[in-house]
Amino acid sequence: MRNVLRYLFGGFCLFMLTAGQVRAQTVADAWRFSQRLPGVGARLTAMSGASAAGLADYGALYSNPAGLGYYRASEVxxxxxxxxARDAATYYVPGNRFDWESELRATNLDHLAAVYKVPTVRGSLVLGMAYARVADFTRRLYFQGDNSANSITDSYLPYPGEYTVTDDGDLQFNNDIPFIAYQAGAIEFLPAEYEAGRYPFYQAVAPGTTIRQIGEVTEEGGLHELSFGGAIEAAPDLFLGVSIGIVTGFYRFERQYEEDDFRDENTPDLYEVAVEGGLLRGFDYLRAQDFFEADLQGFSVRAGLSARLSPSWRLGASIETPVFFSVQEEYSTVLETFFDEGGSLQYGGQPGDAGTGSFDYEIRTPWRLRIGAAYQTRQLYVGLDLELIDWSQLRFDAATDRSFIQELNRQVRDMMEPVVNTRLGLAYQLGGTTLYGGLAVFPDPHRSEIRETETDRQRVFGSLGASIQLAESFRFHIGWTQEQFEDYYQPYGDVERPPFVRETVRRNRLVIGLTYTLPPPKAPAIRRRR
Structure with missing residues (x-):
């Protein structure tokens, strides 16, 4: 676990060590790419996605496609x-804490959809197609604090088994992190100490000095799904539906971490680095930049049924296959150390550098089972959904580095467990206006020991909205939801009493939409024989 802690950049990004490469494939990545918004579109956003019982909304393609069967007319x-996204962060260093807030905004296409009500003599046949935003990764973390207990340069120091010195006196590393730090001047090797049989490395920031630590982590991107499906009334008041989804998206992670000798306590006599042509002396400033970007493509299938038990009650259920993601990822690490005398040293970010490269792999998300019940009158609709997801069934796969993939899958089994997501949605009609409300709770699937050590990452959504009839064929929709959850971030580990951040993240999402309803189709005439 010590090598793994070197790569711990919090709940967002954990860089794993394998065969001299720094990568960004982690359990946290797979969980992030597998999460979904509670509902798609303005209406289901306002109802927190409660639609498994069966609801005439294009969003049924993404929850229970049997709900399409309740459509009475075609729509566009x-x-x-x-x-x-707002982030309230508290940065804890030994003996002190610092509070910060940050935010990030984004505007995107949310959905385009068409639903066609096929003319039938009896029963119902409805076809639908939609392109919708199903996940959003937008968030930003900022923190700053003064630390006199440790430095990130402490975590760069190699263990005895992570370096060798050849008979010719050449220094070699079998771990990318100390290698990058050595090339960038954040740690130095002392041949005399090695020859004397003592530990031969020391870090740029002298123990006991106070440094200012500044960090910023930005996440951007999201997932869209193109879905095709339909529903049929297989028997009176019993609807069956199926949909096929093609998922595309991207995720971008950027971290900038800085350490500043703002009190000038790290004087030139405390640290020096030998370079060609002279010496660099005295630590002044350090900047570490990490980046990775993932392009994702996947597909899944959903099937469901909805039964209208009476004019007021509906029951429904759906099942979704795993999403089979293909992920193409690029990543890089750049480290630069500035000195009081002599300038600076920088390493990373160029093709062939350690910590920079690309990797292709696959993720298989868990199966999803969803059941729902709804009560409906002429004015009121109340829906309740339960969704079972066993997150321990997440899986990685790749054509190369099988041992690395097996280790990731072992971590999934050790870290994750099943959860039941809950959605509750309300709708109340007042003339030409319908008001909506909702609540969704998505429990944290990490095992209890992780929740106790770090934080409980349960996601809670509250939502409101309205639909307003603008004209005979046009209807305006607005839906708002606020997501809130706690998170935990550690800028570096592998030191005694490492600093960490506790976050409260609030993401407000506003969706506006417009529906054009086509005239109801005329059923084919039945010709009688004379």
Whole structure:
């Protein structure tokens, strides 16, 4: 675990060590790419996605496609989304804490959809197609604090088994982190200490000095799904549906971490690095930049049924196959150390550098089982959904580095467990206006020991919205939801009493949409024989 802790950049990004490469494939990545918004579109956003019992909304393609069967007319729908992510962070260093806030905003296409009500003599046949935003990764963390207990340069120091000195006196590393730090001047090797049989490395920041630590982590991107499906009334008041989803998206992670000798306590006599042509003396400033970007493509299938038990009650269930993601990832690490005398040293970010490269792999998300019940009158609709997901069934795969993939899958089994997501949605009609409300709770699937050590990452969504009839065929929708969860971030580990951040993240999402309803289809005439 000591090598793994070197790569611990918090709940967002954990860089794993294998065969001299720094990568960004982690259990946290797979979980992130597998999460979904509670509902798609303005209406289901406002109802926190409660639709498993069966609901005439294009969003049924993404929850229970049997709900399409309740459509009475064809529709064309489109909309935009606006996201505001706020992060309240507390940075804990030994003996002190510092509070900070940050935010990040994004505007995107939310959905385009078309639903066609096929003319039938009896029963119902409805076809649908939609392109919708199903996940949003937008968030930003900022923290700053003064630390006199340790430095990230402490965590760069190699263990005895992570370096060798050849008979010719050449220094070699079998771990990328100390190698990058050595090349960038954040740690130095002392041949005299090695020859004397003592530990031969020391770090740029002298123990006991106070440094200012500044960090910023930004995440951007999201997932969209193109879905095709349909529903049929297989028997009176019993609807069956199926949909096929093609998922595309991207995720971008950027971290900038800095350490500043703002009190000038690290004087030139405390640290020096030998370079060609002279010496660099005295630590002044350090900047570490980490980046990775993932392009994702996948597909899944959903099937469901909905039964209208009476004019007021509906029951429904759906099942979704795993999403089979293909991930193409690029990553890089750049480290630069500035000195009081002599300038600076930088390493990384160039093709062939350690910590920079690309990797292709696959993720298989868990199966999802969803059941729902709904009560409906002429004015009121109340829906409740339960969704079972066994997150321990997440899996990685790749054509190369099988031992690395097996280790990731072992971590999934050790870290994750099943959860039941809950959605509750309400709708109340007042003339030409319908008001919506909702609540969704997605429990943290990490095992209890992780929740106790770090934090409980349960996601809670509250939502409101309305639909307003603008004209006979046009209807305007607005849906708002606020997501809140706690998170834990550690800028570096592998030291005694490492600093860490506790976060409260609030993401407000506003979706607006417009629906054009076509005239109801006329059923084919039945010709009688004379």
């Amino acid at each position: 729908i489109g909309g935009l989304t606006w996201m505001n």
